[in-house]
Amino acid sequence: MQMLKKVRFILFSSLVLPQLVLASVYEYQLDNGLQLIVKEDHRAPVVVSQVWYKVGSSYEHNGITGISHVLEHMMFKGTKTLGPNEFSQIIAANGGRENAFTGRDYTAYFQTLEKDRLEVSFRLEAERMRNLVIDEAELLKERDVVAEERRMRTEDNPQALTREAFYSTAFVNSPYHHPIIGWMSDINHYQADDLREWYTKWYAPNNATVVIVGDVVPEDVYQLAKQYFGPLKPETVATLKPQIEIKQTGLRQITIKAPAELPYLMLGWKVPVVMTTTEENAWEPYALEVLAGILDGGDSARFSRELIRGSEVSAGIGAGYGLFSRLAEVFMVAGTPAEGKSVIMLEQAVMNEIDRLKNEQVTPEELKRVKTQVVANAVYELDTVFYQAMQIGMLETVGLDWRQADDYVDHVQSVTAEQVQAVAKKYFVEDGLTRAELVPLPITQSQRAAQGGNTHGH
């Protein structure tokens, strides 16, 4: 139970959802607007409890970037009836595992417990849903913790720095412009009132979805939810401005120089997602999803076969696309040149693969392979209750119905080779492309040996 607060999901795990969400899912709504979704899974006597709030970095504006994430940290720091860190102590004493994560479109809290301890989760989550206390001194310490987190994840990681610069270049007015963890200057200047205001605005039963998966009886869970979340007062939840990204009308390029050993190239094209399509082009995100699988779905996919093994131009390369985000996204290709190869050579090789997708239809074998993998993954994902809860919560929170998961495999199954070619032609155009390159600066390294000394500093 290494408690690392996850701030974003791995970029290159193209999101795959099973259609095996069956009739064992129950949906309830409390009078105060809280949504409860319960899925039975009786394989093991455990339950995962997740509370999802519709708020994340894409709800933020400049000057307070990262505030959703620091608020997530503060949610462990005490309420009207709980002292700092007491939440975690109670969960631990009940044998639970807990954590939280903030994304661009959501903030979520979870506990995994033996099945008869669900009440503990509900009691504590209901308490911090409306009764959080933002203490000035605790906030100052937590700002420092988050600053350390940012140093660890971003400042001292040249690829992460490049990724951050990429998004702030690709998106001008869309809030996907700024990093989930926030800019360092913003982190250093949150005030207690900023946090209180953000909390009041978004943390309310009518802006939350509670997802329960495990060895439970849905009706019992519903009664328990009514008991603990039922008395909470709803809030007038703010309406988000659309913040639709301006039309990109030409190539955008950025160079990042940082101490590093390896160059890194990121290429991303603006594409639609399920949320931004209409009935007419509803198939497009699924065609892009299949396309990602053609390039990067396993060791036999084109990137491994052609770029890592074939021409040996890349030491590692991936394609990624998340079709279930709230706002329009990019289709990303990112990689490192092989020993003795340049970024330019890598870029040329990627562009050749992109051209091939535009000029030729993918083969029936490749298409069949991607579809088979999607079906298999849908089964594998049922091995963890956590992931099952995760997909329900995420879909609901970005504004899609959890039943979307039912249709995912079917949508992918119906994608044709013509459609894959069509989205390649339509979206992989220079006017929609952003290119970021990491240019390594020398790392000067020297050793200050102090062998045999006593390590005690006092």
Added chain:
Amino acid sequence: MVIKVFAVIISWMMVIVPAQAAPEIEQWQTANGAHVFFVAAPELPMIDIRVVFDAGAARDGDLPGVSLMTNSILSEGAGELDANQIAATFDNVGAQFGTSSERDMAVLSLRSLTDSTALNSALEMFSTVLNTPSFPEDAFKRQQKQRLISLKAEKQSPGALAARNFYKNVYNDHPYANMPVGDESSINKLSLDALKVFYQQYYVGKNATIAIVGAVDNRQAKKIAEKLMNKLPAGSPAKQLPTVAEIKQAKIKSINHPSTQTHILMGQPGMKRGDIDYFPLYVGNHILGGSGLVSQLSNEIREKRGLSYSVYSYFRPMHEMGPYQFGLQTRNDQAQQALEIMQNTLEVFIKNGPSEKELKAAKQNITGGFALRVDSNSKIVDYLSMIGFYKLPLDYLDSFTVKVNAVTIEQIKDAYTRRVHPDRMVTVLVGGEAE
């Protein structure tokens, strides 16, 4: 395929799993002497298989990196097939094949649907890769270059640099001193012949452990195990590793790196798998630095002072003494302060032991969450591999909570006093100058 899956899922809803039960493990040996550990998991139409050899980096000898490269070149060519054909065979049936190699274990793993077409195809390929690898020259050269890239990636990561220097200084002449990836000069010295010799010596029946969890019965599992071992000779088990020497005096290694944080690793040889002091040390460390946000270290470093995002300590029990490792990262100008608090916290813990309240909370956390340790096939197959590979008793999981509950404060203090020596720690600091 989808319809079949549906039917199986309906049936799994009828299965009643008794609370607190550890999975029932069946065990046998293949004809060539591999030990097989099997748990039937009929609920989902899938299977997880691990084949583990005592062929990790501890067996590298004077060629660091040879074990890892041997492990990863197997799927680059086998029988008459090349890497593309091998990868396509797995991918085309939705199977996930993987390899990994650490200090003790070299692992080949497969996750597949149990649909017979998919499973037969994936197993056939798994067996081919394991039994008749062809060690292609071009793949070898490519992998050599990729290892050099990995080493460069390590040089731009203060955390990775710290790990390499930590192992080097804790283990000195012991085989655990090397990183599995090797180093620049050793990678350039590797040859296909060296890989083949390594494979012939260590990838043999008597040096193998097979773990299987999935929707097959034991008759099928026996066939699977035999198929995976079908051409491998019995050979002999790897020799016992040398004993890890105690560290005689404290050692500090500071490495300059242009990072905004200093990564600190501190530790010494810790304990073995099956160690006589395992439970007092495990429970003690849970309280000190192994329980995330509620540990003493997290409380001192993060909660009280906001010095680090992540601070932890853990024992990593291995064949011989794996490390007892403490770690944190903090802004360069706070590194000394954070290190001192970490040292102090450890010293006070050894002197006073945990409080009754802390011990009770730890036991509640560990035993109250036992079911979470075995709530998925992937977790169970990991446990099976560990139990099998390290020859732990088959009731390891069943007896776990009892043994945790039996631990006393005196046992923790006694074990820590005898086994943990704060005045003889290796400390590695990687970071920049304070601004």
